[in-house]
Amino acid sequence: MAALATAVNILGMLFLAHAVYSAYEHSLLPSSSTPTAASYILPQALDPKVNLPLDITLETLFSVFLLCAGVVLSSPELKPIQWNVWAGRLERSKEAREIKEVGVGGGNPYAGLEERAGFLDIRAASRGFEEWRQQQDGGKIES
Template sequence: MTFAANFLNVIGVVFLSHAVYSAYEHSLLASRSISSPVPSLPLDITLETLFSVLLLCIGVVLSSPDLKPIQWHVWAGRMEKSNEARLVTEVGVGGGNPYAALEERPGFWDVRGAQKAFGGWLRESGEMAN
């Protein structure tokens, strides 16, 4: 699959280079003539440009590596269980769960804990009112 993708990329670059050169030559020829003050590109150059961009897009998509599913909880669990990941070897590398510092900071508000506390307060105040 990579050979076909690389082939499409090379062909796309060749066609795009030819389209750009043709547009440049056309603009030079159109600027020398006085009959057309606003030169427009011929249809063949426009189609060649669009075709080359399409080939390049397909080639880039085919040559990209497979996407991995986004499952942060699985990745963070592996990082916390791995002994190598717990060792901080350099800045920004290793150290376990990268979000642990956010969850353990002093200003972190525990929503579930606050809900339990509020529910307990409501039960207590409801019993006091009766």
């Protein structure tokens, strides 16, 4: 699939280069320098000064279509939209379980959030405080 995408991109670039060169050569012709009729739809600043022949216009559009198709064909596979599906696939893959460097890899993509330095587990801290308070009060719980 990558070879097909590369071939389509190269073909699209060749067609686009030829269309640009043809448009440039056409603009140098003496017959193309005659003023064109003013457009009632476009403002004067956007009105083209040179009318390109239909074949150059179609070649340009075809080359842009080929380039768009080549870019789409060469793009990587899309990831699932749902995070749990993506994380499940990642945990099941062998490459994700391999630790390549410190802090990278290891299966669960969210494990780094729970194991980071400075992460405070409020429930464990409140249980510890409750145990400390009970020890201080001699086992009495006051309301």
